[in-house]
Amino acid sequence: TLQNVSFSIGKGEMVSIVGRNGAGKSTLSKLICGFETQDSGEIYLNGKDLKDENIRRRAKHIGYVMQNPNQMISKTMIYDEVAMALQGSGLTEEQIREKVEDTLKVCGLYPFRNWPVSALSFGQKKRVTIASVLVQDPELILLDEPTAGQDFRHYTDIMEFLQGLNTRGVTVVMITHDMHLMLEYTPRALVFCDGQLIADRSASAVLCDPELIERAALKETSLYTLANRCGIAPAEDFVERFIAADREVRAHGC
Numbered sequence: 001t002l003q004n005v006s007f008s009i010g011k012g013e014m015v016s017i018v019g020r021n022g023a024g025k026s027t028l029s030k031l032i033c034g035f036e037t038q039d040s041g042e043i044y045l046n047g048k049d050l051k052d053e054n055i056r057r058r059a060k061h062i063g064y065v066m067q068n069p070n071q072m073i074s075k076t077m078i079y080d081e082v083a084m085a086l087q088g089s090g091l092t093e094e095q096i097r098e099k100v101e102d103t104l105k106v107c108g109l110y111p112f113r114n115w116p117v118s119a120l121s122f123g124q125k126k127r128v129t130i131a132s133v134l135v136q137d138p139e140l141i142l143l144d145e146p147t148a149g150q151d152f153r154h155y156t157d158i159m160e161f162l163q164g165l166n167t168r169g170v171t172v173v174m175i176t177h178d179m180h181l182m183l184e185y186t187p188r189a190l191v192f193c194d195g196q197l198i199a200d201r202s203a204s205a206v207l208c209d210p211e212l213i214e215r216a217a218l219k220e221t222s223l224y225t226l227a228n229r230c231g232i233a234p235a236e237d238f239v240e241r242f243i244a245a246d247r248e249v250r251a252h253g254c
């Protein structure tokens with residue numbers, strides 16, 4: 001499925017993985033977290049070959065958040081769902097409680113800790129699955145379509161939240177079809193096509209390359225179209241400046 005794919009991601013980066021359906025994005029993330037095994041090639045984490053680390057051991061370092069939270073949740077109560085990963089870890093009940101409560105606070109779910117999962121919205125459930133991953137203190141968090149099917153408020157909540165985690169040093173890698181999300185939140189993008197890595201560059205450089213957009217079946221950003229219509233060159237600088245200004249405006253709430 002994947003061929004000649006080679007790249008490295010530095011600690012503390014926030015990276016998008018993009019490309020059309022069937023390009024190999026999910027396969028790549030499953031290989032990294034150990035859900036699938038590769039016949040050849042190597043994957044290293046902190047210089048250590050992952051081949052002898054099973055899913056459970058990898059999960060201590062690598063958190064994987066599936067696209068659909070309903071496929072990941074197995075407990076009725078929110079607290080139990082998040083605590084589950086720590087059962088049998090050697091921590092006392094008290095230590096587990098403290099860790100789970102801290103994580104629920106980070107995820108904005110503490111007030112709901114004694115609620116059933118079923119009472120939550122899709123976006124909140126997504127945060128429960130992120131909390132279940134975070135409670136294990138991963139160094140790397142991989143998310144498959146973190147904002148798919150969400151309204152703008154939940155989209156913003158989740159992305160601001162992931163950005164906060166990233167600021168605290170967690171490496172974030174997300175698969176997305178949303179070009180605006182890629183542009184706004186991840187400085188770097190890996191573009192996949194037919195099982196190959198065809199580009200590894202800044203998000204704005206990806207979106208200002210019509211050939212690449214066509215080959216990978218990405219959606220051209222309207223900012224690039226605007227730059228071209230108005231004859232602004234280089235378009236890439238315009239797109240970057242626009243996004244930076246937009247971020248500034250939103251940060252100050254006006």
Ligand SMILES: Nc1ncnc2c1ncn2[C@@H]1O[C@H](COP(=O)(O)OP(=O)(O)O)[C@@H](O)[C@H]1O
Nearest residue numbers: 001019020021022023024025026027028192195
């Ligand atoms: N378990 C599997 N066994 C064999 N082929 C698979 C398996 N999972 C996915 N594929 C194939 O691998 C390719 C990449 O799929 P996938 O990684 O799901 O792509 P994406 O997530 O980019 O849409 C597709 O052609 C798909 O049909």
Ligand SMILES: [Mg+2]
Nearest residue numbers: 022025026027
């Ligand atoms: Mg996929």
